[in-house]
Amino acid sequence: MKIAKLLVSLLLVIAIFYCFNTKLGSIPPIGKFLSPSQGVWQNERDEDITGELSIDGLSDEVTVHYDAQLIPHIFAQNDLDLYRAQGYITAKHRFWQMEFQTHAAAGRLSEIVGENALNYDRAQRRKGMIYGAENSMEVIKKDPKSLSHLQAYCDGVNAYINQLQPQDYPVEYKLLDYKPEAWTIDKTMHLLMYMTDMLCGGDSDFEYTNALREFGKDRFDMLYPDFYDFDDPVIPTDTDWSFIDEEQTPLPQSELPMDSIKEVMEKPNPHNGSNNWAVGPSKSYSGNPILANDPHLGLNLPSIWYVMQIATPEHNSMGATLPGTLGIISGFNNHISWGETNATRDVKDWYKIEFNEDRTKYKYDDGWKDVTVRVEEIKIKGKEMYLDSVMYTHHGPVSYDHTFKSDSERVGYAMKWAGHIGHDFVDLFLKMNTGKNYEDYKDALSKHVAPAQNFVFASTEGDIAIWIQGLFPNKWEGQGKFLMDGSNPDHDWQSFIPREFNAHTKNPERGFVSSSNQHPTDSLYPFYVFNDGYDSYRNRVINDFFRSKEKFNIQDFKDLQNTNFNKKASELLPYMYKHMDTSNLTSEEQEILDIVKAWDFNSNIGELAPSIWDSWWTNLYLLIWDEYDEKEDMVLDKPFTYIAIDLLKDNPEDAFMDIIETPEKETAHDLFLIAFKETAKELNSWKAQNGDYNWQYYKGTYVGHLLQGLPAFSRFDLPIGGDRNTVNAAGRNWGPSWRMIVEMSSPPKAIGIYPGGQSGNPGSKYYDNFIDDWAVGNYHSLNYMQNETADDTVIATQTLTPSSNE
Secondary structure, eight states: OHHHHHHHHHHHHHHHHHHHHSOBTTBOOHHHHHOTTTSGGGGSSOOOOSEEEEETTOSSOEEEEEETTOOEEEEOSSHHHHHHHHHHHHHHHHHHHHHHHHHHHTTOTHHHHOGGGHHHHHHHHHTTHHHHHHHHHHHHTTOHHHHHHHHHHHHHHHHHHHHOOGGGSOHHHHHHTOOOOOOOHHHHHHHHHHHHHHTOOOOOHHHHHHHHHHHHHHHHHHHSOSOOTTSOOSSOTTOOOTTOOOOOOOOOSOOOOOOOOOOOOOOOOTTOEEEEEEEOGGGBSSSSOEEEEEEEEEOEESOSOEEEEEEOSSOEEEEEEOTTSOSOSEEEESSEEEEEEEOOOOOEEEEEEEBOTTSSEEEETTEEEEOEEEEEEEOOTTSOOEEEEEEEOSSOBEEEOTTOOSTTOOEEEEEEEGGGSOOOHHHHHHHHHHOOSHHHHHHHHTTOOSSOEEEEEEETTSOEEEEEESOOBOOOTTTTTSOEETTOGGGSOOOBOOGGGSOEEESOTTSEEEESSOOSSOTTSSSOOOOOSOOSSHHHHHHHHHHSOSOBOHHHHHHHHTOOBOHHHHHHHHHHHHHSOOTTOOHHHHHHHHHHHTOOSBOOTTOSHHHHHHHHHHHHHHHHTHHHHTOTTSOOOOOOHHHHHHHHHHOTTOGGGSOTTSSSOOOHHHHHHHHHHHHHHHHHHHHHHHSOOOHHHHHTOOBEETTTTOGGGOBOSOOOOOOTTSSSOOOSSEEESOEEEEEOOSSOEEEEEOSSOSOOOTTSTTSSTTHHHHHHTOOEEOOOOSSSSOOTTEEEEEEEEEOTTO
């Protein structure tokens, strides 16, 4: 008996020891995770922002001042020390985020989380994410300045990693039970490819091909027009394009493939966009240009942005950086300010590829071209490596080849993407950060390839401008809207629009420039640009605002960035009220209708009407396009919002208004009532389960941790109004990821805010301390220091010194 008890006790000890030191599914090894010396408790500590640190590779001392928001102000004596320090300081506060996002970009998440991420990793490799990064790296290697600055940043990150002890690892490493690896310049390239993919614009070639096949050309053109004339484009409609002496590529006489495609890869959030604008001296209260930018992206913790000031005796810039790459992305210096919005241009096309019997060649023109095979090695935590052979054509990677169901089917689909074209990301922002005038800004943009962006500009010289910049194929009418024949040379990209002919404006007569992802130009622009899902509401609110009076101040800019006016609702709801039969509404339904009819169309947090509108519109939109849901054997994109509203108001008896499942023939007016009754039912059910359906709680905006919204490290039910069609474009987990306003005085004065905090450590008070102010529309002053002498905004100073080994 004693021996039996001893054996049981021993087995229990072994089991406990095993459980405490072994990762069980998604649970980290409990012993390591809770270890007093190395576990999660070590992450509950104050930020180390004082004293002296020895950094490998520095040639001189670097001073880092921190202000009350934990924003670092870095002062170095030369550029290489500056970017080495930027790499070190960014890694110090955001390293896990930097590494996790680059693993995601490169299709390496399986190494961290196991085989559940394998399909994601395969898709990233088949997009050619690493391939595109390698192409850009080859370009950068030919520019000694860009390469040396990028290497300095990389060395700074590694200087931080090399000082880390296991107890200092960010908590996410402990949760997932893995450890950091060395940073490389390739990882920065992967991160920039990640952003390029996130902002790559529309990509509906397969969906449009299916729609053309299903509905015919006339109906297709009505549902997906190339252009609509009620919009207020980025470039003013009175722009003279006569300076362009190059013509659009002529239309070839050839047929497009009419395949029925059943599935596509996961795509970037179609709502990724932004606002930016600037007013010139004539419309500024002070006579100084004023610029604003607010990129609309996913809301995550740690935030996609990290704010810092980086300065040498030759230049001094401040603003939002992208952790993992050098320079300021959206910001200002003593001479110019800049910001970006997504131009959503179509720079990704798909080609049908026909292979020979053993798939070593593919058909092209009157012959065959060789296939190149790239073997992707995907490491999987706890499993054997997965090898994925990806075929490449001259168009690009064959991202889809799962149609090989038998030896007789030898068809795949190849991606042609401007993001694969190598270019020097580093050069653009190094030049922008050090720019002094409009010509410097234009030079910085001159070689930009992707992603397509609307770059806004303002200077202390009084200039404002906006360029829609990227490397854009000069397409024939309709090219890239549908799946194309990969064997037909006429379907190749024939040339690119010369960058000097990309749409732009400087100091327009109206006194302001703006963009919010709307159509870039009017129909007179001489190159083919089709409607790619452009915004059709925010842009008109913004431009109407700047036409509403003569002068604007900083408070006006704040008010506009935070405006919740819902133009979409204002253009449809009055028509719905007028044409909906309300005679059979119940008392509960009538009460809900009365609430929304009294609405002033501002989607504010404490109101019920925005929730009613949101549910009503969603139900109505789904009823209009129920025909699409019947097509389960193919992928289709439902038409854009403005098409639905146009159809409801101008063609209420169109066949799309009829509900397939009912014997009656419904009109738009019938749909208004049916959708409203469904909304009343939904809202009453929501109210019974959750309480009042005011907009704050019904929308439920949250900022989620990068590990699939890890609840303990996330923030929920934030008090922010708006929706994706308002200028304050805050959705559920998407919205203004950085708000910045800069007045180009001498020196510039700036304010900014983002939904997060400077620290990536959930145990830090700086982890999410900006969120509450961001949600209610408050800003923080950006303390733009003119020299390294500490002022009263500085709460701590750290000195980075050259290593004694140097």
